Amino acid sequence: MTTALPDSPTVPALDKALPAARRAHAQAVASGSVTAALGVLGVALGLSAVFGAPRHLRIGWLLPLVGVIFDLGPLGGFFVAATGAVSIAVGIYAVGYAQREHWARFPLVMLPLFVAAMLLVPAAGSVTTFLLAWELMAAASLVLVLSEHHRAQVRSAGAFYAVMTQLGFAAILLALVVLSAAGGGDAFATIAAGSGGISGGTRTAVLLLTLMGFGSKAGLLPLHAWLPRAHPEAPSPVSALMSAAMVNMGIYGLIRIDLQILGPGPHWWGLTLMVFGALSAVFGVLQASVATDLKRLLAYSTTENMGLVTLALGAATLLSSYGARQVAAMAMTAALLLILAHAAFKTLAFLGAGSVLAATGLRDLDKLGGLARRMPGTTVMFGIAALGASGLPLGAGFVGEWLLLQSLIHSPHENNTLLALTMPLSVGAVALTTGLGIAAMVKAFGVGFLARPRSAAAQAAREAPTSMMAGMALAAAACGVFAVAPAALGPLLKQVLAALPTVGGNEAGPALGAYLRLPGIPGSMSPGLIAVALVVAVLLALGLGRWGLRHRPAAAVVPLWACGADSLSSKMQYTATSFAEPLQRVFDNVLKPETDVEVTHFAESQYLVEKVTYRTLQADPLEQRLYTPVVRAVTTWAQWVRRAHPGSVHLYLAYGALGLLIVLVISR
Amino acid sequence: MSTTTGLAALATLLQVVAVVAAAPLLVGGMRQVRARLEGRAGGGIGQPWRDLRKLLRKQQITPAGTTVVFGFAPAVVAGTTLLIAAILPLIALGSPLDPAADLFGVVGLLFLGTVALTLAGLDTGTAFGGMGSSREITIAALVEPTIVLAVFALSIPGHSANLAAIVSATADHPGQLVSPGSLLAFVALAIVIIAETGRLPVDNPSTHLELTMIHEAMVLEYSGPKLALVEWASGMRLTVLLGLIANLFLPWGIAGADPSMLAILIGLVAISVKIALLAGVLATVEIFIAKLRYFRIPELLAGSFLLALLAVTASYFFATPTN
Numbered sequence: 001m002t003t004a005l006p007d008s009p010t011v012p013a014l015d016k017a018l019p020a021a022r023r024a025h026a027q028a029v030a031s032g033s034v035t036a037a038l039g040v041l042g043v044a045l046g047l048s049a050v051f052g053a054p055r056h057l058r059i060g061w062l063l064p065l066v067g068v069i070f071d072l073g074p075l076g077g078f079f080v081a082a083t084g085a086v087s088i089a090v091g092i093y094a095v096g097y098a099q100r101e102h103w104a105r106f107p108l109v110m111l112p113l114f115v116a117a118m119l120l121v122p123a124a125g126s127v128t129t130f131l132l133a134w135e136l137m138a139a140a141s142l143v144l145v146l147s148e149h150h151r152a153q154v155r156s157a158g159a160f161y162a163v164m165t166q167l168g169f170a171a172i173l174l175a176l177v178v179l180s181a182a183g184g185g186d187a188f189a190t191i192a193a194g195s196g197g198i199s200g201g202t203r204t205a206v207l208l209l210t211l212m213g214f215g216s217k218a219g220l221l222p223l224h225a226w227l228p229r230a231h232p233e234a235p236s237p238v239s240a241l242m243s244a245a246m247v248n249m250g251i252y253g254l255i256r257i258d259l260q261i262l263g264p265g266p267h268w269w270g271l272t273l274m275v276f277g278a279l280s281a282v283f284g285v286l287q288a289s290v291a292t293d294l295k296r297l298l299a300y301s302t303t304e305n306m307g308l309v310t311l312a313l314g315a316a317t318l319l320s321s322y323g324a325r326q327v328a329a330m331a332m333t334a335a336l337l338l339i340l341a342h343a344a345f346k347t348l349a350f351l352g353a354g355s356v357l358a359a360t361g362l363r364d365l366d367k368l369g370g371l372a373r374r375m376p377g378t379t380v381m382f383g384i385a386a387l388g389a390s391g392l393p394l395g396a397g398f399v400g401e402w403l404l405l406q407s408l409i410h411s412p413h414e415n416n417t418l419l420a421l422t423m424p425l426s427v428g429a430v431a432l433t434t435g436l437g438i439a440a441m442v443k444a445f446g447v448g449f450l451a452r453p454r455s456a457a458a459q460a461a462r463e464a465p466t467s468m469m470a471g472m473a474l475a476a477a478a479c480g481v482f483a484v485a486p487a488a489l490g491p492l493l494k495q496v497l498a499a500l501p502t503v504g505g506n507e508a509g510p511a512l513g514a515y516l517r518l519p520g521i522p523g524s525m526s527p528g529l530i531a532v533a534l535v536v537a538v539l540l541a542l543g544l545g546r547w548g549l550r551h552r553p554a555a556a557v558v559p560l561w562a563c564g565a566d567s568l569s570s571k572m573q574y575t576a577t578s579f580a581e582p583l584q585r586v587f588d589n590v591l592k593p594e595t596d597v598e599v600t601h602f603a604e605s606q607y608l609v610e611k612v613t614y615r616t617l618q619a620d621p622l623e624q625r626l627y628t629p630v631v632r633a634v635t636t637w638a639q640w641v642r643r644a645h646p647g648s649v650h651l652y653l654a655y656g657a658l659g660l661l662i663v664l665v666i667s668r
Numbered sequence: 669m670s671t672t673t674g675l676a677a678l679a680t681l682l683q684v685v686a687v688v689a690a691a692p693l694l695v696g697g698m699r700q701v702r703a704r705l706e707g708r709a710g711g712g713i714g715q716p717w718r719d720l721r722k723l724l725r726k727q728q729i730t731p732a733g734t735t736v737v738f739g740f741a742p743a744v745v746a747g748t749t750l751l752i753a754a755i756l757p758l759i760a761l762g763s764p765l766d767p768a769a770d771l772f773g774v775v776g777l778l779f780l781g782t783v784a785l786t787l788a789g790l791d792t793g794t795a796f797g798g799m800g801s802s803r804e805i806t807i808a809a810l811v812e813p814t815i816v817l818a819v820f821a822l823s824i825p826g827h828s829a830n831l832a833a834i835v836s837a838t839a840d841h842p843g844q845l846v847s848p849g850s851l852l853a854f855v856a857l858a859i860v861i862i863a864e865t866g867r868l869p870v871d872n873p874s875t876h877l878e879l880t881m882i883h884e885a886m887v888l889e890y891s892g893p894k895l896a897l898v899e900w901a902s903g904m905r906l907t908v909l910l911g912l913i914a915n916l917f918l919p920w921g922i923a924g925a926d927p928s929m930l931a932i933l934i935g936l937v938a939i940s941v942k943i944a945l946l947a948g949v950l951a952t953v954e955i956f957i958a959k960l961r962y963f964r965i966p967e968l969l970a971g972s973f974l975l976a977l978l979a980v981t982a983s984y985f986f987a988t989p990t991n
Binding site: 452 | 735750768799812829896901984
């Protein structure tokens with residue numbers, strides 16, 4: 001078809017486009033299915049390590065001197081299985097998403113690689129292997145964040161992420177090198193065996209460094225700033241992987257290094273974890289409740305949830321250090337449940353946000369709306385995720401939060417002032433987090449999906465393709481299981497808990513049957529029974545509403561009440577900004593929003609207003625207070641250093657000679 | 669752990685039926701008290717029932733553009749309230765649902781209902797709906813810490829957050845009622861219940877000024893049978909929450925886990941009297957106070973949070989070992 005008519009130039013293009021589309025389809029299917037297959041492998045391997053014998057593998061030739069050691073126990077298996085499960089849903093989803101968003105070949109290749117790197121981290125059995133896998137994971141995720149590097153915001157987010165993740169890596173590297181030197185070996189097993197001889201100062205140093213490194217990966221305060229930048233700018237399946245699986249690695253690191261290998265520590269370890277956890281949870285949820293960017297909101301919600309997990313870890317450590325091992329086991333179970341629930345609902349939420357983004361090109365809640373009629377499937381999916389994230393009954397997060405609260409209120413307090421003060425404050429923090437989390441999720445779902453569209457793009461949205469829906473349905477099913485039948489997780493959690501003797505793991509944890517029963521405490525809960533009873537009660541209420549049906553005229557659909565005006569424009573609706581305004585005002589001192597109201601008057605009279613411009617910017621106050629000075633200092637310092645290399649070869653030769661002289665003097 | 673007998677299940681059923689039947693009467697009674705104290709004749713105690721009957725016979729009207737969220741929210745609110753009525757120990761202790769949901773579960777169900785209505789308010793896409801939802805959810809978010817801390821304070825004496833355990837611990841050790849922890853928890857819980865049920869000074873249930881509306885703005889688009897369900901549910905909410913606070917702090921008269929017919933009857937009378945008294949006090953106090961400015965409400969709630977925190981720490985430090 002070389003002689004195309006000039007008035008129909010689309011014919012050859014179409015001809016060429018067809019095989020290209022087919023190729024793109026094949027590539028997307030290949031990438032997605034490899035990702036999902038890796039996920040299946042992860043789930044299988046993880047579960048076999050949890051329930052079977054620990055798996056050990058040494059590949060001597062892969063790394064010179066030390067070799068690569070894999071050592072998958074119950075704890076690592078738990079995280080491998082969770083990562084695998086997330087990857088299955090994301091892999092299936094990515095098949096449709098990559099085609100719809102026209103992914104280039106590079107991210108398609110990197111997606112399975114990222115999953116593979118994440119699966120290697122909890123499987124690593126030595127310091128070197130762990131660091132190698134960690135860095136692979138960081139690099140792969142960075143490349144994926146930069147998929148849409150033609151946009152300036154993506155490049156900025158990528159740079160931010162790169163710096164923070166590498167600084168975190170440096171902290172972890174330092175910590176593990178110190179640990180391995182003190183523990184007398186490279187393999188974790190060797191270090192754990194010799195951990196009794198590690199001095200208190202070394203332990204403290206390792207704890208603080210790992211808290212920094214792993215905390216930044218988990219998005220804990222104050223090193224959370226990369227999350228609300230990188231998560232929104234990354235393609236949504238990648239956001240889902242990062243937010244639901246990668247941040248868990250930070251928690252894994254904390255548990256593995258600090259609680260399993262180094263622990264048990266002094267009281268202040270648990271207290272530190274609790275403080276960082278509570279602050280992260282409250283700050284994250286506050287930011288989420290005023291965020292207007294859907295994916296930024298979800299990213300802050302990740303900080304919130306990881307904060308809750310860390311709070312639970314800290315409570316377990318603290319309680320265990322006071323000998324309350326049964327309650328500690330409850331707190332640890334809560335942490336594990338929260339990790340799983342968060343993985344499920346956050347995967348679903350980010351995939352749902354991805355469907356919205358693919359359909360409308362929008363992340364701004366102020367411009368969304370009305371999706372319930374245009375994308376009913378996605379709306380239901382996001383609704384399930386939002387319910388899970390809000391920690392209400394029938395939601396995936398409920399059981400974990402309930403257990404966490406139970407462990408906090410049942411901590412023994414006889415003659416213990418520290419516990420008597422920490423526990424009520426923690427309960428308050430958890431409750432405030434839940435309350436604000438409900439507000440944030442109502443905003444995300446209510447403003448984003450209900451009401452009428454607030455822009456033409458939202459008006460023109462259409463439903464996501466089947467593979468994307470299938471990926472989401474899988475995650476939704478997991479949410480459903482966590483919400484009503486946590487008993488299914490009982491055996492898994494029991495095995496993992498048993499591998500954590502320093503936090504009460506050898507005690508009987510809470511029994512997760514049809515009724516959740518607490519060990520040694522009269523308290524129980526049955527999420528499944530509540531769900532059934534609620535369905536019955538709602539049906540009963542519907543029955544009440546049918547009373548007098550015979551007397552009613554035929555039902556009618558009429559326009560909304562418009563205060564007597566002709567009709568309501570979609571601009572009259574509440575937006576996400578206005579919805580969160582009361583909260584923003586209540587927490588003004590913490591959030592420090594920048595608002596700007598500009599009133600223009602008519603030239604004739606200054607009593608008549610021509611227009612009012614309202615601008616509000618919700619920046620992260622911590623970021624501005626903490627990061628800006630650091631960045632400024634580094635920049636200034638770099639300017640000084642720059643003067644030292646002006647490009648003169650003579651000067652460089654002098655530097656070389658001087659350096660050599662210094663070395664000679666020192667080594668003499 | 670309580671074992672459930674046939675009569676206990678009957679008591680639970682009776683609780684639900686009584687709440688459904690008495691909620692409109694309670695609202696009517698409170699309006700009547702208020703009317704008389706203001707020097708008006710009032711519509712009589714049965715007026716809310718007559719209103720419900722009227723509304724239920726009206727045409728079912730769906731505002732254009734709303735989704736199933738708007739349609740089902742009234743049933744969800746009413747359903748969660750009915751379920752709470754079945755869980756709480758109002759007439760007898762041994763509800764078959766007691767081990768299925770503790771006080772945290774009850775709080776969660778309460779919020780589930782609130783969330784359903786706020787979503788319905790947003791779903792209409794009107795300025796009033798959004799305004800009401802935004803205000804309601806802000807108050808709910810700020811109420812949550814207090815309510816959970818109050819639960820914490822209450823669960824300390826009985827070593828459990830399950831309601832039967834809390835109530836029977838109070839009934840067995842009435843001395844604990846006058847402990848500072850218990851009194852502080854009572855005040856904190858009373859404030860959050862006022863906030864949650866939208867009474868003065870947080871919200872004015874009889875307001876007709878859009879700018880001051882919270883709950884009413886949110887449900888402005890409801891009419892006919894759906895409005896009936898919303899009104900009914902809000903009355904039932906008030907009833908069960910008053911019943912909850914009554915039995916948490918004054919558990920006398922409640923039938924045991926294995927009650928006789930007579931005990932159930934006494935329980936029914938006792939809880940009716942307690943709720944009626946509390947409602948009368950609430951209605952009387954409401955005469956003397958005005959609605960707070962919206963942005964002063966967080967201060968009230970922060971105060972109640974502090975009270976709850978003090979309640980917990982007080983219970984911790986003055987705890988007398990029971991059992």
